[in-house]
Amino acid sequence: MPPLSDPLPISADSVPPGPPTHEATLLRRIEELGDWFHNLDLHGVPTAPHHFLGDFPNIKWKHISEGIPEDLTGATVLDIGCNAGFYSLQMKQRGAEYVLGVDVDDRYLSQARFAAETLDLEIDFQKRSVYDVDQISGQFDYVLFMGLFYHLRYPLFALDKIIKKVGKRLVFQTMIRGSQEVSLWDEDYPFWNNEVFSDPNFPAMYFIEQSYSNDPTNWWIPNRGAVESTLRSSGLEILQHPESETWICAPCNVTRDGRYILDMELDGTL
Numbered sequence: 001m002p003p004l005s006d007p008l009p010i011s012a013d014s015v016p017p018g019p020p021t022h023e024a025t026l027l028r029r030i031e032e033l034g035d036w037f038h039n040l041d042l043h044g045v046p047t048a049p050h051h052f053l054g055d056f057p058n059i060k061w062k063h064i065s066e067g068i069p070e071d072l073t074g075a076t077v078l079d080i081g082c083n084a085g086f087y088s089l090q091m092k093q094r095g096a097e098y099v100l101g102v103d104v105d106d107r108y109l110s111q112a113r114f115a116a117e118t119l120d121l122e123i124d125f126q127k128r129s130v131y132d133v134d135q136i137s138g139q140f141d142y143v144l145f146m147g148l149f150y151h152l153r154y155p156l157f158a159l160d161k162i163i164k165k166v167g168k169r170l171v172f173q174t175m176i177r178g179s180q181e182v183s184l185w186d187e188d189y190p191f192w193n194n195e196v197f198s199d200p201n202f203p204a205m206y207f208i209e210q211s212y213s214n215d216p217t218n219w220w221i222p223n224r225g226a227v228e229s230t231l232r233s234s235g236l237e238i239l240q241h242p243e244s245e246t247w248i249c250a251p252c253n254v255t256r257d258g259r260y261i262l263d264m265e266l267d268g269t270l
């Protein structure tokens with residue numbers, strides 16, 4: 001027997017079962033998991049307290065959450081580009097039956113799995129690209145496509161794939177730049193009309209050849225007109241615009257003669 005003043009030897013048996021809740025353990029694990037983009041509250045311990053956007057994405061969620069039912073019992077959710085799982089966790093906490101979060105980044109997926117385990121929430125996190133979501137079977141009541149559109153070289157290719165997965169609602173968020181105003185446009189313009197393209201409200205996407213905000217994965221940044229016209233053009237009806245960068249939509253005209261826009265475009269029949 002060791003003398004009473006000696007610390008007790010640590011063995012696997014002395015680690016309490018279940019998810020970690022002790023502050024020091026949490027802090028150590030949070031740090032081990034690298035830099036966090038999502039500031040999650042893990043039993044009072046923040047994961048990214050010094051985020052350059054403030055308490056992110058809580059600052060967004062406080063507006064967006066009002067557009068989503070508080071009780072999601074029985075709902076299914078697909079969170080694309082889930083990062084550390086902030087939105088997946090919120091949807092699960094509202095009672096969603098099944099939440100699938102997908103991302104291509106192993107570090108973020110590890111953070112998301114750790115957060116869900118710590119909060120004792122059952123969420124499926126899978127490594128999968130946005131360009132592969134049409135390989136997932138079935139549809140989801142809620143599809144979240146947030147903070148990813150402008151990171152893609154092929155944004156409409158992704159959006160038109162995502163449409164196939166939307167059962168009830170798409171929650172779409174993107175960085176926007178340029179005009180935040182929308183105007184009504186004619187159905188058609190003559191070939192010689194150039195002026196319309198000088199109107200700052202005309203739908204436009206800014207292409208970033210080098211880098212924006214020190215991030216070379218920012219490729220196409222739309223103005224508000226481009227977001228709304230793109231969503232409509234992909235067959236969605238815009239139901240709500242809860243904050244400047246977020247739109248909540250429902251599928252409306254996603255197929256033509258029973259075929260999705262993506263499939264028609266790919267085989268040249270659109």
Ligand SMILES: C[S@@+](CC[C@H](N)C(=O)[O-])C[C@H]1O[C@@H](n2cnc3c(N)ncnc32)[C@H](O)[C@@H]1O
Nearest residue numbers: 057081082083103104105108129130146147148
């Ligand atoms: C700016 S973060 C947005 C995170 C979260 N959706 C949000 O709104 O806070 C972009 C996320 O998309 C992920 N991502 C980047 N390219 C992707 C791709 N091709 N497929 C799926 N996720 C991707 C990144 O790893 C990152 O977690």
